[in-house]
Amino acid sequence: xxxxxxxxxxxxxxxxxxxxxxxxxxxxxxxxxxxxxxxxxxxxxxxxxxxxxxxxxxxxxxxxxxxxxxxxxxxxxxxxxxxxxxxxxxxxxxxxxxxxxxxxxxxxxxxxxxxxxxxxxxxxxxxxxxxxxxxxxxxxxxxxxxxxxxxxxxxxxxxxxxxxxxxxxxxxxxxxxxxxxxxxxxxxxxxxxxxxxxxxxxxxxxxxxxxxxxxxxxxxxxxxxxxxxxxxxxxxxxxxxxxxxxxxxxxxxxxxxxxxxx
Amino acid sequence: xxxxxxxxxxxxxxxxxxxxxxxxxxxxxxxxxxxxxxxxxxxxxxxxxxxxxxxxxxxxxxxxxxxxxxxxxxxxxxxxxxxxxxxxxxxxxxxxxxxxxxxxxxxxxxxxxxxxxxxxxxxxxxxxxxxxxxxxxxxxxxxxxxxxxxxxxxxxxxxxxxxxxxxxxxxxxxxxxxxxxxxxxxxxxxxxxxxxxxxxxxxxxxxxxxxxxxxxxxxxxxxxxxxxxxxxxxxxxxxxxxxxxxxxxxxxxxxxxxxxxxxxxxxxxxxx
Numbered sequence: 179x180x181x182x183x184x185x186x187x188x189x190x191x192x193x194x195x196x197x198x199x200x201x202x203x204x205x206x207x208x209x210x211x212x213x214x215x216x217x218x219x220x221x222x223x224x225x226x227x228x229x230x231x232x233x234x235x236x237x238x239x240x241x242x243x244x245x246x247x248x249x250x251x252x253x254x255x256x257x258x259x260x261x262x263x264x265x266x267x268x269x270x271x272x273x274x275x276x277x278x279x280x281x282x283x284x285x286x287x288x289x290x291x292x293x294x295x296x297x298x299x300x301x302x303x304x305x306x307x308x309x310x311x312x313x314x315x316x317x318x319x320x321x322x323x324x325x326x327x328x329x330x331x332x333x334x335x336x337x338x339x340x341x342x343x344x345x346x347x348x349x350x351x352x353x354x355x356x357x358x359x360x361x362x363x364x365x366x367x368x369x370x371x372x373x374x375x376x377x378x379x380x381x382x383x384x385x386x387x388x389x390x391x392x393x394x395x396x397x398x399x400x401x402x403x404x405x406x407x408x409x410x411x412x413x414x415x416x417x418x419x420x421x422x423x424x425x426x427x428x429x430x431x432x433x434x435x436x437x438x439x440x
Numbered sequence: 441x442x443x444x445x446x447x448x449x450x451x452x453x454x455x456x457x458x459x460x461x462x463x464x465x466x467x468x469x470x471x472x473x474x475x476x477x478x479x480x481x482x483x484x485x486x487x488x489x490x491x492x493x494x495x496x497x498x499x500x501x502x503x504x505x506x507x508x509x510x511x512x513x514x515x516x517x518x519x520x521x522x523x524x525x526x527x528x529x530x531x532x533x534x535x536x537x538x539x540x541x542x543x544x545x546x547x548x549x550x551x552x553x554x555x556x557x558x559x560x561x562x563x564x565x566x567x568x569x570x571x572x573x574x575x576x577x578x579x580x581x582x583x584x585x586x587x588x589x590x591x592x593x594x595x596x597x598x599x600x601x602x603x604x605x606x607x608x609x610x611x612x613x614x615x616x617x618x619x620x621x622x623x624x625x626x627x628x629x630x631x632x633x634x635x636x637x638x639x640x641x642x643x644x645x646x647x648x649x650x651x652x653x654x655x656x657x658x659x660x661x662x663x664x665x666x667x668x669x670x671x672x673x674x675x676x677x678x679x680x681x682x683x684x685x686x687x688x689x690x691x692x693x694x695x696x697x698x699x700x701x702x703x704x705x706x707x708x709x710x711x712x
Contacts, residue, residue: 330536332532332534332536333536333538335502335505335507335530335532335536336530336532336536336537336538337553338506338507338525338526339505339506339507339525339526339528339529339530339598340526340549340550340553340554340597340598341525341526341527341553341554341601342526342553346553350538350549351538354538354540355538355539355540357540358540430540431581432539432540432581432582432583435581435583435584
């Protein structure tokens with residue numbers, strides 16, 4: 179059976195070369211459709227490329243990106259610490275209601291929380307970090323607490339019959355044993371945080387950031403510039419996602435071995 | 441009959457009773473493991489606890505391992521003291537190993553937990569990897585091992601810190617004939633590493649259990665005159681394979697007495 183034929187059949191494993199060909203095909207098709215698009219609301223790739231240059235050299239996109247990366251970096255660090263502490267706390271029955279309640283808060287919209295958070299934080303950069311941290315934490319805790327709850331009892335029993343203390347069981351089974359999954363959850367939440375960035379940065383535009391930048395360009399109907407910023411956000415997001423994947427592979431080489439190809 | 445004499449009691453299980461969710465699971469399970477002494481050899485003990493699925497075998501294993509407490513009854517070691525979790529090695533059915541540690545790492549961790557210092561733990565690990573034919577797999581993660589290799593690692597891990605009582609949950613389950621022979625030989629080899637070593641095998645594989653054991657205990661429930669099962673399992677029969685001259689023989693499975701006993705046990709099995 180030829181490699182190309184296999185690519186059109188369900189539940190087949192294809193090699194990396196074929197995967198690369200498929201990706202090139204779809205990327206080329208998307209670029210072609212984009213170039214030939216009759217819609218005036220979709221600038222051409224050339225227009226967007228020029229807009230990227232203009233924003234970078236004339237509007238200081240580099241420092242704005244740095245501002246955004248600093249904001250998301252700080253929020254992600256705080257989210258990780260708070261969320262992991264809460265998720266790991268599910269091993270202690272006393273804390274389970276707190277964790278469950280934190281998870282339920284994900285149904286609150288961030289927009290409605292701006293006012294109380296402004297009063298609590300005094301606004302500005304701290305407000306943005308707090309909002310982003312809150313938004314990501316509720317989702318991180320939901321996913322990570324589930325990971326901890328789903329650890330099979332056999333893994334705890336296995337450590338107990340070796341004579342392990344409960345503290346060591348916690349370290350080996352709960353913390354180290356789920357590290358690859360924690361990194362995966364963090365990877366998903368990083369993407370969610372990145373998606374929230376324009377909304378959060380729009381709250382206090384004076385401090386800049388690509389979120390504030392995109393809202394300014396929106397206001398002036400500069401479509402090419404808006405798409406240029408979206409493209410930069412997408413590329414940066416993908417780079418961060420790739421970096422997280424690489425970090426998981428380095429720290430947890432066993433994780434990829436457990437995955438089944440089909 | 442083999443020239444063997446009975447030594448001290450190594451394990452004394454006394455009238456275990458267990459109720460779960462209002463249902464009686466175990467109702468006075470009692471049995472003993474005796475040290476068999478054979479001059480000129482190092483002979484460990486292999487005792488099998490046979491019983492149909494769902495009868496409560498794994499519940500007995502969990503109590504022996506100190507993981508669950510019975511409602512009443514006791515599990516006493518050779519010093520007459522109750523066994524505690526960590527003092528008994530257990531190889532669970534699906535061989536849980538820490539997937540983030542390599543084979544070597546899993547064994548060394550068992551050493552560290554058992555109180556060995558780093559150098560001693562590494563030395564013991566190397567010895568066991570050699571004994572179990574795992575030296576070339578030392579740097580592998582559990583996900584890279586076959587089922588048989590995982591089983592060997594799981595057994596080796598329980599032996600890093602010397603423990604004379606090893607419980608094995610369904611070690612013969614799902615094995616092809618060649619692998620089954622290998623596991624049976626491995627069990628005998630592990631038992632015979634030390635005179636006081638004792639392996640308690642929890643299984644429903646009658647033939648394999650008969651081939652490796654010196655004593656068989658059958659766990660099962662009684663029946664009412666109308667044939668319905670009465671809740672609460674207990675030891676229904678004991679087969680002393682030493683007395684029956686069926687223990688410690690390499691070609692035992694071809695003996696007519698073995699075949700006859702297997703038939704008898706199978707018939708009994710259906711009634712439990």
